[in-house]
Amino acid sequence: MDIAFTLPLAATSDTAGVLTDLFLVLLAAKLGDEVFRRIGQPVIVGEILGGILIGPSILGLVEVGEVLRVFSELGVVFLLFWVGLETRLSEMRAVGRIAVTVGSAGVVLPFLVGIGLGLALGESTETSVFLGAALAATSAGITSATFLDLGIARSRAARTVLGAAVVDDILALILLSVAVGMAADGGVDASKIVLALAIAIAFVGFVALGGTQLLQRRPKLLQAPRFAASPLLPAVLLCLGLAAFSASIGLAALIGAFLAGMIVAETKDHTSIEEEVRPLYAFFPPFFFAFIGIELDLGALLDGHALLLLGAITVLAAAAKLVPAYLAARGLGKREAAIVGIGMIPRGEVGIVIASIGAAEGVVDAELFAVVVGMSILTTLLAPFALKRLSRGAGPARPAAPQPARR
Amino acid sequence: MDIAFTLPLAATSDTAGVLTDLFLVLLAAKLGDEVFRRIGQPVIVGEILGGILIGPSILGLVEVGEVLRVFSELGVVFLLFWVGLETRLSEMRAVGRIAVTVGSAGVVLPFLVGIGLGLALGESTETSVFLGAALAATSAGITSATFLDLGIARSRAARTVLGAAVVDDILALILLSVAVGMAADGGVDASKIVLALAIAIAFVGFVALGGTQLLQRRPKLLQAPRFAASPLLPAVLLCLGLAAFSASIGLAALIGAFLAGMIVAETKDHTSIEEEVRPLYAFFPPFFFAFIGIELDLGALLDGHALLLLGAITVLAAAAKLVPAYLAARGLGKREAAIVGIGMIPRGEVGIVIASIGAAEGVVDAELFAVVVGMSILTTLLAPFALKRLSRGAGPARPAAPQPARR
Numbered sequence: 001m002d003i004a005f006t007l008p009l010a011a012t013s014d015t016a017g018v019l020t021d022l023f024l025v026l027l028a029a030k031l032g033d034e035v036f037r038r039i040g041q042p043v044i045v046g047e048i049l050g051g052i053l054i055g056p057s058i059l060g061l062v063e064v065g066e067v068l069r070v071f072s073e074l075g076v077v078f079l080l081f082w083v084g085l086e087t088r089l090s091e092m093r094a095v096g097r098i099a100v101t102v103g104s105a106g107v108v109l110p111f112l113v114g115i116g117l118g119l120a121l122g123e124s125t126e127t128s129v130f131l132g133a134a135l136a137a138t139s140a141g142i143t144s145a146t147f148l149d150l151g152i153a154r155s156r157a158a159r160t161v162l163g164a165a166v167v168d169d170i171l172a173l174i175l176l177s178v179a180v181g182m183a184a185d186g187g188v189d190a191s192k193i194v195l196a197l198a199i200a201i202a203f204v205g206f207v208a209l210g211g212t213q214l215l216q217r218r219p220k221l222l223q224a225p226r227f228a229a230s231p232l233l234p235a236v237l238l239c240l241g242l243a244a245f246s247a248s249i250g251l252a253a254l255i256g257a258f259l260a261g262m263i264v265a266e267t268k269d270h271t272s273i274e275e276e277v278r279p280l281y282a283f284f285p286p287f288f289f290a291f292i293g294i295e296l297d298l299g300a301l302l303d304g305h306a307l308l309l310l311g312a313i314t315v316l317a318a319a320a321k322l323v324p325a326y327l328a329a330r331g332l333g334k335r336e337a338a339i340v341g342i343g344m345i346p347r348g349e350v351g352i353v354i355a356s357i358g359a360a361e362g363v364v365d366a367e368l369f370a371v372v373v374g375m376s377i378l379t380t381l382l383a384p385f386a387l388k389r390l391s392r393g394a395g396p397a398r399p400a401a402p403q404p405a406r407r
Numbered sequence: 408m409d410i411a412f413t414l415p416l417a418a419t420s421d422t423a424g425v426l427t428d429l430f431l432v433l434l435a436a437k438l439g440d441e442v443f444r445r446i447g448q449p450v451i452v453g454e455i456l457g458g459i460l461i462g463p464s465i466l467g468l469v470e471v472g473e474v475l476r477v478f479s480e481l482g483v484v485f486l487l488f489w490v491g492l493e494t495r496l497s498e499m500r501a502v503g504r505i506a507v508t509v510g511s512a513g514v515v516l517p518f519l520v521g522i523g524l525g526l527a528l529g530e531s532t533e534t535s536v537f538l539g540a541a542l543a544a545t546s547a548g549i550t551s552a553t554f555l556d557l558g559i560a561r562s563r564a565a566r567t568v569l570g571a572a573v574v575d576d577i578l579a580l581i582l583l584s585v586a587v588g589m590a591a592d593g594g595v596d597a598s599k600i601v602l603a604l605a606i607a608i609a610f611v612g613f614v615a616l617g618g619t620q621l622l623q624r625r626p627k628l629l630q631a632p633r634f635a636a637s638p639l640l641p642a643v644l645l646c647l648g649l650a651a652f653s654a655s656i657g658l659a660a661l662i663g664a665f666l667a668g669m670i671v672a673e674t675k676d677h678t679s680i681e682e683e684v685r686p687l688y689a690f691f692p693p694f695f696f697a698f699i700g701i702e703l704d705l706g707a708l709l710d711g712h713a714l715l716l717l718g719a720i721t722v723l724a725a726a727a728k729l730v731p732a733y734l735a736a737r738g739l740g741k742r743e744a745a746i747v748g749i750g751m752i753p754r755g756e757v758g759i760v761i762a763s764i765g766a767a768e769g770v771v772d773a774e775l776f777a778v779v780v781g782m783s784i785l786t787t788l789l790a791p792f793a794l795k796r797l798s799r800g801a802g803p804a805r806p807a808a809p810q811p812a813r814r
Contacts, residue, residue, distance in 0.1 A: 016654035018477050019484070023647040030644065033634040043634075067477050070425050077426075227440040227450075232686055237437065240430040247423035279639055279686045 021062050022071065022287075025294070028054040029286035042384030044145050044289050048377065051293025058298070068291055073253060075288025076141040076349060080254040081239045082281040083144045083153065083162065084261020085274055089212045091159050092262075098329060099163025103138075105324035106164060106344045107171045110135040113320040117313065126183045127368070130358035133175040134372045135317050139348025139380065140165035140254060141288060146384045147343070150391045157336040160329060161343035166255055169350075170200050173250050176354060183361040199249050204259065207242065211263035219267045232276040235264045252350065288349070295352055296377055300370035310371045314378045321345050339390055346383045351376035428469050429478065429694075432701070435461040436693035449791030451552050451696050455784065458700025465705070475698055480660060482695025483548040483756065487661040488646045489688040490551045490560065490569065491668020492681055496619045498566050499669075505736060506570025510545075512731035513571060513751045514578045517542040520727040524720065533590045534775070537765035540582040541779050542724050546755025546787065547572035547661060548695060553791045554750070557798045564743040567736060568750035573662055576757075577607050580657045583761060590768040606656050611666065614649065618670035626674045639683040642671045659757070695756070702759055703784055707777035717778045721785045728752050746797050753790045758783035 028050035036046030054061040062068065092099075114135035118128025140162060147158040177193045215221060222231035222238075239260040246256030267273060301310060326341035355372035358364030364372070435457035443453030461468040469475065499506075521542035525535025547569060554565040584600045622628060629638035629645075646667040653663030674680060708717060733748035762779035765771030771779070 015480055015660055016651055019480070019647060019651035019654055019660055022481075023644065023651050026640075026647065027644055030632070030634050030640060034632050037633045066473060070474050073422055073426070074429075225437070225441050226444045227437050232689055233433075233437060236690060237430065237434055240426060240433065244423055244426035244430050247426055253422055253426055275682075276686050279683050280690060282639055283643060283687060 018067055021065070021068060024054055024061055025051070025068060025071075025290045026283075026286055029290040032290075033286070042146060042388055043149050044142065045381050045384055047286055047289035048293040048381065051290030052296055052298070053293070054290075055294035055296060056299075057293075057296050062294060064291075064295055068287070068294065071284065071287040072291035072349070073288075075284040075286065075291070076254050077239065077243045077257040078277075078280050078284040079141055079145060079288060080258040081261040081264075082277060083140075083148070084258040084263075085265050085268070085277060086153055087159070087162070087258075087262050088265060089208060089262060091154075092163055092208075095156060095160045095163050098331060099160050100167050101328040102160060102325050102340060102344065103164035103167025104171065105328040106138065106321050107136045107168055107175070109324045110317065110320040111175060113316055117316060121309075123368075124363065126179070126361075126363045127358070129175075129179045129182055130354065130361075130364055131368070131372070133172065133179050134347065134351045134354040134358070134376075135313075135320060136168070136175055137172055137347050137350035137354055137376075138165045138168040138321070138344050139346045139350050139376075140169070140252075140258070142346040142348040142380050143343045143383065145285065145289070146346075146387050149384075150388060152339075152391050155336075155339075156332060157329075157339040157343065160332065160336075160340050162258075164325070164340070164344060166204065166258070168344075169252050169255055170197070170204070172350070172354075173197070173200055176357065177250070179354075180357065180361060183358070183363045196250055200251055203246070203249060203251070204255065207256075207259045208262065211259065212266050215263055215266035219269070222264070222267055223271070230276055231264070231267055231271050231273050235260070235267075235273060235277070236280070238264065292349060292352065292377060292380065296373055297370050300366060301374050306367055306371055309367075310374045310378070313371060313375045317347065317375055317379055318345050318382065335390065339387060342383050342386045342390065346380040347376040348380045349376075351379075425474055428472070428475060431461055431468055432458070432475060432478075432697045433690075433693055436697040439697075440693070449553060449795055450556050451549065452788050452791055454693055454696035455700040455788065458697030459703055459705070460700070461697075462701035462703060463706075464700075464703050469701060471698075471702055475694070475701065478691065478694040479698035479756070480695075482691040482693065482698070483661050484646065484650045484664040485684075485687050485691040486548055486552060486695060487665040488668040489684060490547075490555070491665040491670075492672050492675070492684060493560055494566070494569070494665075494669050495672060496615060496669060498561075499570055499615075502563060502566045502570050505738060506567050507574050508735040509567060509732050509747060509751065510571035510574025511578065512735040513545065513728050514543045514575055514582070516731045517724065517727040518582060520723055524723060528716075530775075531770065533586070533768075533770045534765070536582075536586045536589055537761065537768075537771055538720075538775070538779070540579065540586050541754065541758045541761040541765070541783075542720075542727060543575070543582055544579055544754050544757035544761055544783075545572045545575040545728070545751050546753045546757050546783075547576070547659075547665070549753040549755040549787050550750045550790065552692065552696070553753075553794050556791075557795060559746075559798050562743070562746075563739060564736075564746040564750065567739065567743075567747050569665075571732070571747070571751060573611065573665070575751075576659050576662055577604070577611070579757070579761075580604070580607055583764065584657070586761075587764065587768060590765070590770045603657055607658050610653070610656060610658070611662065614663075614666045615669065618666065619673055622670055622673035626676070629671070629674055630678070637683055638671070638674055638678050638680050642667070642674075642680060642684070643687070645671065699756060699759065699784060699787065703780055704777050707773060708781050713774055713778055716774075717781045717785070720778060720782045724754065724782055724786055725752050725789065742797065746794060749790050749793045749797065753787040754783040755787045756783075758786075 029047040032046030032050030033043050111132040114132030115128045118131040143161050147153040222234040228234050239257050242256030242260045243253040247253040321344045322341040325344040326337050329337040329340040352373050355369050359369045436454040439453030439457030440450050518539040521539030522535045525538040554560040629641040635641050646664050649663030649667045650660040654660040728751045729748040732751040733744050736744040736747040759780050762776050766776045
């Protein structure tokens with residue numbers, strides 16, 4: 001929506017409207033950031049609340065549209081690209097086994113709880129499976145941003161959550177395939193799902209191992225083209241390319257972006273790539289957080305039944321992730337296991353995406369959609385506060401470079 | 408279009424498609440850049456040809472769509488923001504009078520030539536007025552990028568062209584209002600046009616004078632918010648806000664971005680704002696250049712009549728800008744006057760936008776649309792070559808900071 005003064009003259013109003021939307025969303029996110037920084041609370045919560053404020057729920061200045069959705073997607077892509085830049089393959093290997101355990105445990109229980117809850121509510125099997133898939137999701141974006149803001153992104157617990165989120169997304173690919181298959185024609189093609197799984201695992205493994213080794217051996221490769229006075233644009237091309245491929249095989253785009261960041265990190269000793277990526281990391285992610293708030297429809301939640309449902313689903317969603325993840329991560333010690341458990345709670349954009357797909361397939365109705373979006377946002381808002389409290393005094397696992405906050 | 412391998416599983420294909428488009432467009436632009444850098448030719452021509460290659464004219468990998476249009480718009484916005492960052496108000500004032508003369512002369516003759524040509528071809532008055540407006544346009548984006556690539560962006564000639572392009576855009580606002588008014592209801596509301604003109608001039612004057620003075624006095628203002636560890640995001644917000652407002656009053660968005668850059672430049676002595684804007688300037692503008700190529704429809708130009716028309720319009724368009732601009736800039740000396748004259752020739756995106764509006768109003772048919780797009784691209788491709796030749800040995804008017812090329 002265009003709230004600026006508009007003369008009814010030229011047909012440039014499309015441009016004006018889109019630029020105004022982008023301006024308003026970035027402004028709202030940064031105002032929320034500002035307020036929450038001043039009261040000492042988690043920045044990303046402020047950015048999400050900024051989005052709720054200007055979205056359809058309250059002021060109605062902007063609406064959900066294709067351009068904002070793309071900026072939101074690029075927001076989480078550049079966020080995870082940045083996280084990847086801060087991650088070495090060896091660090092991920094060190095937490096590999098425990099991350100797989102946490103990720104698997106954190107998918108199975110919430111999925112079953114979601115299905116059970118759906119059936120108990122009298123929903124169809126198809127709808128219940130979607131509810132299960134939405135509860136099984138984990139938002140690597142939200143948790144990563146919180147860990148970055150708290151300065152503990154390089155801790156063992158943060159690495160574990162990140163690894164678990166990747167495992168979780170691969171498993172979610174299967175769940176979602178099952179859910180869509182059931183909703184579309186009532187049948188599930190097992191061979192298709194096995195193929196998808198094999199492709200996803202091969203992609204992650206091949207890119208993570210092969211890509212990092214290639215740039216370890218030839219760290220100047222990104223500066224080989226003449227247009228690349230610095231490695232920035234080759235690195236961004238790698239990020240967009242892997243994100244697009246990742247999305248096209250059914251994984252989250254952010255997984256490709258994370259892998260790209262981890263590959264590019266191998267050139268870090270030789271260039272100032274982080275300094276160059278930082279402005280993109282400052283510009284795009286606020287759109288991701290604000291957009292989560294814009295997607296909320298408070299109006300649809302303002303009745304007793306919906307509120308009750310929202311409360312119950314949110315409590316179940318939190319507990320069904322926290323408990324198995326905590327138990328699976330016990331080997332890290334109590335406090336770190338608690339950080340892992342809470343870090344797995346936020347459903348963020350992933351829960352919303354799954355609910356949207358269910359709505360598009362016609363098996364998730366308007367109320368359930370609003371409830372799942374509300375649950376995704378509530379679990380997202382809870383975790384940063386709890387993590388902030390827990391992380392006090394929890395230093396990084398090893399002396400790490402200082403973690404500058406997002407500007 | 409999604410050319411990546413796609414599994415028919417999840418409904419994430421929208422994301423995959425958009426990310427693939429963005430990846431392909433950036434890749435094509437940078438490959439064009441690479442090839443033209445290697446053969447020593449103007450980089451932006453390479454980027455436009457990259458767009459033609461992947462666009463509907465040849466490979467058909469991407470199509471004109473809303474998201475690419477927004478990225479193109481942000482490309483020219485961040486391009487002119489960068490140019491503004493390199494510009495001081497005093498430098499613009501020094502060329503003020505001559506820029507107004509060049510801009511005015513460079514609008515009146517092409518407008519009359521366009522109308523005359525349209526009438527001579529048997530077109531309606533409404534159509535002829537649109538043709539005139541398209542010929543009167545000047546692309547500040549194309550010329551600025553060429554001057555930046557040649558390292559003469561701070562020369563007197565470059566400043567003159569930039570100032571003239573701003574004047575040109577204000578006059579184009581009037582012409583376009585007349586053209587749209589005639590096409591829509593056959594009538595022109597003079598009071599509306601005077602009001603639009605007054606608002607446009609007040610906006611440019613007020614922002615340029617007031618904004619620069621404000622930041623001259625309080626150069627740390629952009630770092631006042633706590634979210635702003637650096638001035639980057641406040642500066643980007645100023646850029647998006649002024650660009651959106653500029654577009655909403657009927658001017659080109661890039662004028663607001665240019666003014667924002669000039670205002671932010673006042674903080675340069677105190678911060679490293681240029682280093683921070685540079686990655687955004689590297690990322691977005693290639694979308695602008697490639698998109699110009701994507702908009703070309705070579706198929707519609709492949710017949711004798713259209714080709715003849717294209718040739719005639721292109722020659723007239725070039726001559727009708729070159730001659731009056733050269734004469735108006737004679738005071739700068741012959742070579743600089745020639746640089747100004749040639750610098751005014753590219754119609755770039757502005758000619759295409761005007762033709763699009765005419766097509767939307769139903770007075771520009773498919774053939775004429777393709778011809779005007781072709782003319783805009785041909786004038787855009789010609790100028791960099793000529794400027795490159797002329798600029799050899801033409802140093803900046805005063806010792807300037809080194810101009811790093813776009814990466």
